[in-house]
Amino acid sequence: MTIFGFNTDVKLADVVYHVQSEARQNDLLLQTLVFVKGQCVGKQAFSYAHEISHPGFSTEAMHELLKTQHKAVIDAIQQGQMNSVLGSGADVQDVGGSGLSLQWKALTLVGDASDLPLSFQVLDSGKPASGAEIVVRGVVASDGLELARGVADASGAAALSIALTEDVLNRGAVMVQATRNGKSVTRKLRVKR
Numbered sequence: 001m002t003i004f005g006f007n008t009d010v011k012l013a014d015v016v017y018h019v020q021s022e023a024r025q026n027d028l029l030l031q032t033l034v035f036v037k038g039q040c041v042g043k044q045a046f047s048y049a050h051e052i053s054h055p056g057f058s059t060e061a062m063h064e065l066l067k068t069q070h071k072a073v074i075d076a077i078q079q080g081q082m083n084s085v086l087g088s089g090a091d092v093q094d095v096g097g098s099g100l101s102l103q104w105k106a107l108t109l110v111g112d113a114s115d116l117p118l119s120f121q122v123l124d125s126g127k128p129a130s131g132a133e134i135v136v137r138g139v140v141a142s143d144g145l146e147l148a149r150g151v152a153d154a155s156g157a158a159a160l161s162i163a164l165t166e167d168v169l170n171r172g173a174v175m176v177q178a179t180r181n182g183k184s185v186t187r188k189l190r191v192k193r
Contacts, residue, residue, distance in 0.1 A: 006070040010077045017041075017077050021070035023062055028052065028188045029092065030066045032073050034082065042082060044073060046095045049175060050186040065095050092187060099125040100132070100183040102176060116191060118160045120152070122178045128156030132180035136162055139173040139188065147174060164191070 005022035021032040028049040034042040048065060051057045076082050092101055105119040122132040132152040138145035147168070148160040168174065168191055177186045 006067065008070070008074055010074055012077055012080065017082070019070065019073055019077070021066055021073070023066050025062075027190075030062070030069050030095065032069055034073065034077070044069070045092045047092050047185065047187050048095050049188050050094050050177070050184065092185070094185050100129060100178060100180060100185045102134075102178045102185045102187050104176070104187075104189060114164055115161045116164050118148070118162065118176075118189075120158045120160070120176070120178070122152045122156045122158070122180070122185075124156075124180060124183065128152070128154065129178070129180050130154045130156060132156065132158075132178045134158050134160065134176065134178045136160060136189075137175050137177070138167070139171045139175055152178070152180075162191075 005020065007021075008019045010017045010019060015036060018035040019032065020035065021030070023029075024031055024045075029045050029047055031043070031045045033040055046065075046069060048057075048062060051061070051065075073082075076084060092103070094100075101123045103121040103123070105121075118136065120134055122129040122134065124132075129152055134150050134152065135146060136148040138147065145167075147162040150158045150160045152158045162168065162174065172192060173188050173190050175186060176189050177184055
């Protein structure tokens with residue numbers, strides 16, 4: 001598996017920003033980090049999980065998406081608008097960002113639990129996405145296996161649980177999609193005991 005990435009130094013006034021972008025293929029994320037003197041000062045991540053279900057999507061297409069993301073961050077820094085494109089990295093949107101983002105809290109399994117509790121937060125442009133529908137499916141989209149479904153409350157939070165079947169554990173991941181008002185965000189969530 002080839003890892004694609006870009007590294008660029010951008011000087012603005014007396015500050016040198018190191019911009020590093022890479023495709024985190026195991027997580028289906030395109031991530032850009034910005035460093036100043038070795039300290040990370042901003043992070044941007046977009047999920048391309050939804051894109052892999054399209055027949056024409058390829059490694060080359062992923063590389064082009066990453067290149068576009070890297071250039072957008074460089075342009076923002078050069079224009080003095082870095083904060084407009086970077087954040088903490090906790091909010092991950094789909095490529096092309098509609099504003100809908102999905103976060104989850106990792107919960108610890110105790111012993112040989114047969115179910116995995118999941119806690120999600122759905123935001124729309126940084127505000128709670130009340131009523132967002134969340135669906136957890138098998139990692140291979142064509143499987144169509146629905147493992148759990150729920151709706152976000154007024155705070156954008158939703159608690160679900162999935163059965164830790166042999167299939168789920170063998171594949172090591174599930175796909176989680178949140179939708180609301182025609183917007184969607186899809187993330188790959190790693191699952192292990």
